[in-house]
Amino acid sequence: NAGVTQTPKFQVLKTGQSMTLQCAQDMNHNSMYWYRQDPGMGLRLIYYSASEGTTDKGEVPNGYNVSRLNKREFSLRLESAAPSQTSVYFCASSGGGLEKLFFGSGTQLSVL
Amino acid sequence: GDSVTQMEGPVTLSEEAFLTINCTYTATGYPSLFWYVQYPGEGLQLLLKATKADDKGSNKGFEATYRKETTSFHLEKGSVQVSDSAVYFCALARSGGYNKLIFGAGTRLAVHP
Numbered sequence: 001n002a003g004v005t006q007t008p009k010f011q012v013l014k015t016g017q018s019m020t021l022q023c024a025q026d027m028n029h030n031s032m033y034w035y036r037q038d039p040g041m042g043l044r045l046i047y048y049s050a051s052e053g054t055t056d057k058g059e060v061p062n063g064y065n066v067s068r069l070n071k072r073e074f075s076l077r078l079e080s081a082a083p084s085q086t087s088v089y090f091c092a093s094s095g096g097g098l099e100k101l102f103f104g105s106g107t108q109l110s111v112l
Numbered sequence: 113g114d115s116v117t118q119m120e121g122p123v124t125l126s127e128e129a130f131l132t133i134n135c136t137y138t139a140t141g142y143p144s145l146f147w148y149v150q151y152p153g154e155g156l157q158l159l160l161k162a163t164k165a166d167d168k169g170s171n172k173g174f175e176a177t178y179r180k181e182t183t184s185f186h187l188e189k190g191s192v193q194v195s196d197s198a199v200y201f202c203a204l205a206r207s208g209g210y211n212k213l214i215f216g217a218g219t220r221l222a223v224h225p
Contacts, residue, residue, distance in 0.1 A: 004155070042116070042201060042215035043156070090155055101213070103155030 006104035023091030032074035036087040116216035133187040135202035143204040145185040
């Protein structure tokens with residue numbers, strides 16, 4: 001089983017450029033999440049989608065937008081990248097509530 | 113607000129040594145508590161969890177007990193292996209699901225032969 005698949009694995013952007021991080025899960029999960037991981041700060045929730053057609057802000061949503069394209073896919077867009085957005089980004093999914101959370105392998109993003 | 117505090121790393125041990133990684137939390141109500149593990153180049157994986165006071169979560173030789181009186185959820189393993197080298201994250205979830213999940217900063221464990 002593929003689980004949660006994220007693309008790309010690595011990306012370098014210049015300040016002001018835009019890009020979309022893709023995430024897809026094949027476990028028929030209702031809920032999907034985007035986190036960022038920064039040294040010494042653990043993971044922080046950017047946006048989440050409790051079900052197809054709904055999205056909500058997490059702890060650090062500024063500078064990001066998301067789209068829940070269908071039940072499988074949840075993308076994260078940076079419209080105008082800033083150096084402060086240099087981070088490792090993780091997509092995750094769950095069946096809902098406090099069921100086990102499954103993570104993708106991450107996207108390492110550098111904004112110069 | 114709710115928060116999770118973990119001991120700073122890195123923790124460096126020899127194979128077969130005893131491991132403790134401390135985790136304390138601040139939360140209102142009765143959160144569920146988790147330990148996640150991140151192996152190099154991978155995403156996080158759930159290691160174990162406990163949903164109420166005095167529960168003990170266990171998996172792969174790791175254990176942690178939910179101590180409400182000390183607001184702690186320390187991770188322990190009696191004999192570590194090189195393959196346990198990873199970053200360990202303590203987390204709590206307030207009622208309402210994973211959109212309320214709060215992670216600690218992570219503790220890196222390095223085990224040497």
